[in-house]
Amino acid sequence: MHIPDGYLGPQTYLPAWGVMAPLWSWASARLKRTLSVRRLPMMALAAAFTFVVMMFNVPLPGGTSGHAVGSVLVAVLLGPWAAVVAVSLALAVQALLFGDGGITALGANCLTMAVVMPFAGWWTYRLLAGSSPAGSRRRWVAAAAGGYVGVNAAALVTGVLLGIQPLIARDPSGRPLYCPFGLGVAVPAMAVSHLLVIGFVEAAVTALALAYLARTEPGLALADQTAEGPSSRGLRRLGLSVAALALLSPLSLVLVARFGGGTAWGEWSAGELSRLTGYLPSGFQRLSSLWRAPLPDYGPPGAEGVSVVAQGVWYVVSAALGVAAIGAAVLVLRRLFTRKERDGHAA
Amino acid sequence: MSGSQGETVFAVEAVRFAYAGQPLCLDGVSFDVRRGERLALVGANGSGKSTLLHLLNGLFFPGEGRIAYLGSPLTEAVLDAAPFGPRFRQEVGFLFQNSDAQLFCPTVEDELAFGPLQMGWTQAEVFRRIEDTLALLEISRLRGRFPAGLSAGEKKRVALASLLVLAPSVLLLDEPTAGLDPRSQSLLLEILEALHTRGLTLVTATHDLTLLPHLADRVLVLSEEHRLVADGEPEPVLADTEMLLAVNLIHAHSHRHGRLVHTHPHQHVVAHEHVHGHHHEHEDQAEPKK
Amino acid sequence: MATLPEWLRPGARPVSLLPQRATAHRLLRRTLGAMGRSISLLVREPDGPGVGALRTADPRAKLLAAVGLIVATTFLRGLLPLAACLALALALSAAAKVPGRRLLPVMIAVPLASTALLLPATLNIVSGGPPLLVLWRSAGGAFGPWRLPEVVAVTADGLLVAGRMVLRTTACAALALLLAATTRPQRLLGGLRSLGVPQAFVMVLAMAERYLAVLLRSAQELHLARLARSVAPIGVRREEAWAAAGVGAVFRRTRSLADAVTLAMVSRGFTGEVRLLRPACWRRTDWLLVAAAAAVAAGLLILDRRLA
Incomplete structure (x- = not known):
């Protein structure tokens, strides 16, 4: 799932860094508040562990x-915000210190594996686990579901990031500059391999490692049983924001398709921006001439305009279906488990 | 060195301690540590000697009883406040059993700089101290090295250097010779001997009875019931086989001399109990639970 | 000691063994190899003096130069500037005496993997354009909801798109490797320290790297113990269970180490505020390196624009 350098254009990796910057500072601020600053080594060790x-x-x-x-x-053991920091650090060590590459794509890789994955997984896990005890079967299954959903959510986002490349960055003759495969190829390729195979590996390792720890360390405190996990209100807010994001992300693509008829995303000329926002900051005029030097006016896809809309619509439909399917699965599983537990109490 | 010879450095009074959710680990322990003394805490595994060192270093706090450093009680609040907290940290150094846990910086130089920088010393002063300390322990060549790549003996010496750079007057040593080869072991003992003659107070926790004559002028024995059962000079304490048998530091051993079979108490002395080498973790210590 | 059971005495008859199969070991050996390589990279010691001028440059300068060049590479579109960039990276690696055993695997694996991944992109169905080499022709028609293409052919546009991607990914990988191979991790962290990265972050990153060596060694021990005892494949299900138990064991060590390190830090006066050594001043050669990298990046971008 690691995206190497060169597959994403600057129009994608720069915004990804932009999204990650506040998330990193937010995560470290949260950690500072919830766990003593003296626990700095835990973050470092968790990164090495990842x-x-x-x-x-x-x-x-x-x-x-x-x-x-x-x-x-890591999210289940130490909390999702700790996972954001730990996984980001692990990815940074890989990219920078080991020279495995992915330096420009680090922001995007962190977005998928250090944000989307732990939160999607954590959210699923919390919904299913409820307040069951650490070693219980229900928690075990919840962790497996969390691993499966988390890795698939990350794969979906990775597929989308790769798949929008031919939509937003083309050379003057209309040839894709970066990853040449559109959403119709990249998303299914990522989704199928993760839905069918890799998701189960993640699910098995997450659940079995948790089971092993519960067995060997009876006093093990999981993230949601300590102060580090978000409260149930926080969880609800988180769920709402994830749902909102899921609804908004296709919207942004529709926007791209809408305005993309004229210019590719991220390459609005100063004129178009002033038309959009109604005014143009004076500094931007100077900046835009600088900006345009390395970022040439990629020609509009021309006849491809129709396919942009078609792909956008395809994405909206698939994303909506995916979110609905995951949501339904989570709800059904949750219902099943609560009933089983109630039966268990009655018996 | 600060302080006058003979003053009471640590006063331990009826200390009882248990890690959260675990059985008692120290049960009513009382003793004093005087300036310039060489004290050894001996006891079988799990007798609580390592925990006692942690308490003396103000890392955990007794559930009952009290510990005072130079007359001031050691509590979390006192240690968090300046000037006592930083002064205590500068004056009392703790050599952990696990060198890997003690050496947490990327290079040896950063390792030595950590303590002085926490004290707020200037960068120039820190560099001067690092240079002198490395020269003192003859490890200047290790300055740019990565701690993970050092041998067990080198790690121990770097860990000791990271304490000495702060010019402490008391050193707490947790199994300092465990896992070292004989050469590194005698080198470390020589350094400790030299430090003692310069007036440092040394408190060593060990279960290696062969080292006692080199390490201590006074021996405290902790029983498996976590109580202090002996306090005295090494020779009489080591001669008390009945007491040592009772606390499981030695065991009765039968073997054959020619055709004669006889049973006698045997000091089961294992200098290198942790044979798995420098990178192996010792998890026999109880973990503190928060 | 109690008497030995009969099967532990010398001369006892061995129990018959399952036939040894190499497949059981292949994956373990590969994982062990990767772990060993990672550890040796982490504990790599300083190089002797005079081994390549790039090694002695200030890590901050190298970091800025390498990142600048990689970012510039992601902006390039022409095959020629991209090839020039790759050639530059390889020339610098040779000048800095990056060992072949580090360079070659990357320089073979990355282009091969990208080529394999991008082969479909050379076809008209992905990249469009007039056909250059027709691979397959059919009457068209439909397969369920999908419409079958009438012609499948390699196109010039497709070759350009794929070639550009292969060159770019390889050049970026070569530059990233050049940075990592000529700079010890510990010095690179020192570089981050003065580039506006918060000290606490640098400290955590450094500590992560420090304990990575320790945790990798315990994972290596687990794998070695497994290798020493494994005879035949045990099946995916049990492999997963074994890996999960290994992960769990490593986590326990992670937590006990984190507790111990915290105590060691507090014992040396840590109160939560991170203070680190100030790194050395920049020398003229360091400025020169950054300026040269900036000039090369600008030159490549201008060349790229001219050719377009």
Whole structure:
């Protein structure tokens, strides 16, 4: 799921850094508030732990092998905000210190694996686990579902990031500059492999590692049983914002398609921006001439305009279906488990 | 060194301690540590000697009883406040058993700089101290090295250097020779001997009885019931086989001399109990639970 | 000691063994190899003097130069400027004496992987354009909701798109590797320290890297113990269970180390505020390196614009 350098254009990786910057500072502020500053080593060790988890290879059917990302496991053990910091650090160590690449794409990779994945996984896990005790079967299944949903959500976002490349960055002749595969290829390619195979590896490792820890360390306190996990109100707010994001992200694509008929996303000329916002800051005029030097006016896709809209619509539909499917699955599982538990109490 | 010879450095009074949710780990322990003394805490695994060092260093606080440093009680509030907190941290150094946990900085130089920088010293002063300390322990060549790449003996010396750079007057040593090869072990003992002759107070926790004559002028023995059962000079304490048998520091051992089989108390002395080498973690210590 | 059971005495008959199969070991050996390489990278010691001028430059300068060049590379569109960038990275690697065993795997794996991934992009169905080499022709028609293409062909546009991607990913990988191979991780962190990255962040990153070596060693021990005892493949289900138990064991160590490190820091006066050593001043060669990188980046971008 690691996106290497060169697959994403600056129009994508720069905004990704822009999204991550406030998230990182927010995460560290939250951690400072919820756990003593003296617990700085826990963050560092958690990052090293995440790195090591990514090195445990598991054979996959068909002779290949894969590894878990571990973001959801870290979220379950230490809380989602701790996971944001730990997984980001692990990715930074990989990119910078080991020279594995992905330096420009670090922001985007952190967005998928250090934000989307732990939060999607955590949210699912919390909904399913309820207040069941640490070693219970229900928590175990909740962790598996969290791992599965988390890694698939991250794969979906990765697919979208790759898939919008041909829509937003083309050379004057209309040829894609970065990842050439559109949403119709990138999203299914990512989704199918993760839905069918990799998701189960993540689910198994998350759940079994949790089960192992619960068995070997009876006093184990999980993130939602300590102050580090968000309260139920925070959880509801989080759920609402995730839902809002899920609804808004296709909207942004529709916007792209709408205005993309004239110019590709991120390349509004000063004139168009002033038309959009009604005014033009004087500094922007100077800045825009600088900006345009390395970022040439990519020609509009021309005849592709129709396909932009078509792909946008396709994405809206698939994203809505995906969100609905995951939501339904979570609700059904939750209903099943609460009933089982009630039966268990009655028996 | 600060302080006059013979003054009471630590006063431990009827201390009882347990990690959260775990059985008692120190049960009514009382003793004094005097300036310039070389004191050894001995006891079997799990007798609480390591925990006692943590308490003396103000890392945990006793549930009952009290510990005073130079007359001031050690409590969380006192340690968090200046000037006592920083002064205590500068004057009392703790050599942890696990060097990997103690060496947390990227390079040896950063490691030595950590303590002085926390004290707020100037960068120039910090650099001067680092240079002198490295020279003193003859490890100047390690300055730019990465702690993870050092041998067990080198790690121990760097850890000691990171304490000495602060010019402490008391050193708490937790199993300082565990896991070291004989050469590193005698080198470390030499350094400790030299530090003691310069007036440092040394408190060592160990279960290696062969080291006692080199490490201590006074020995405290902790029983497996977490109580103090002996306090005296090394020779009489080591001669008390009945007491040592009772606290499980030695065991009765039968073996054969020719055709004669006889049973006698045996000092089961294992200098290198942790044979798995420098990178192996010792998890026998109880973890503090918050 | 109690008497030995009969099967532990010398000369006892061994129990028959399952036939040894190499497949059980391949994955373990590969993982172990990767872990060993990571550890040796982490504990790599300083190089002797005079091994390549790039090694002695200030890490901050190298970081700025490398990141600047990588960012510039992502803006390039022409095959020629991209190839020039790749050639530059390789030339610098040779000048800095980056060992072949580090350079070659990356320089083979990255282009191969991107080529494989981008092969479909050379076709008209992805990239469009007039056909250059027709691979397949059909009468068209439909397959369920999908319309089958009438012609599948390699196009010039497709080749350009794929070639551009392969060159760009390879050049970026070569530059990233050049930075990592000529700068010890510890010095790179020192570089971050003075580039406006918060000290607490640098400290955590440094500590993550410090304990990565320790945790990797314990994971390595787990794998070695497994390798020493494994005879035949145990199946995906049990492999997963084993990996999860390993992950759990590593987490326990993670937590006990975190507790111990916290105590060690507090014991040396840490109260929550991170203070680090000030790194050395910039020398003229460091400025020169950054200026040269900026000039090269600008030159490549201008060349790229001219050619377009």
